[in-house]
Amino acid sequence: MAAPEIDHESPTPVYRQIAAVIIGDIENGTLPVNRRIPSEATLVQRFGVARETVRNAVRFLREEGYVFTVPQRGTYVRDRIAGGSPQDGK
Template structure:
């Protein structure tokens, strides 16, 4: 799979760009509820970034309620995103 464009000069860090891209796929239904998110390895290849960058992006999606992780099984699309109660407290 070809790498997606991540702009290293953008004000938003790469992990947030990836989280936004995957979040968009979830919201558009391209990644369906209950289905697995591509593996870390696949996402590393897709975006051309380090594994820790992918892990940070997935952490953002977990915090926003877009995905959940089952230990030793993988990360899956949640039925419905739940807003982080800390959002908007700034």
């Protein structure tokens, strides 16, 4: 079952729509700083999309500075006000 926030007919790519939902969760505090975002598998199930689409969304979030990834641990919400996290050296 796809999440209602995603419009597969929109001109906005699905991965960007997913990223926007996650950004909303970060900004409203549902996903707090230095806490893991849901796993790829969870996001695939939540949004009803392919794993590659979720990976593109997470890559976009990382490039935009919303999250950072710790190998073998997961992807975490970055403290954008402080400009980084202790784990990623910023």
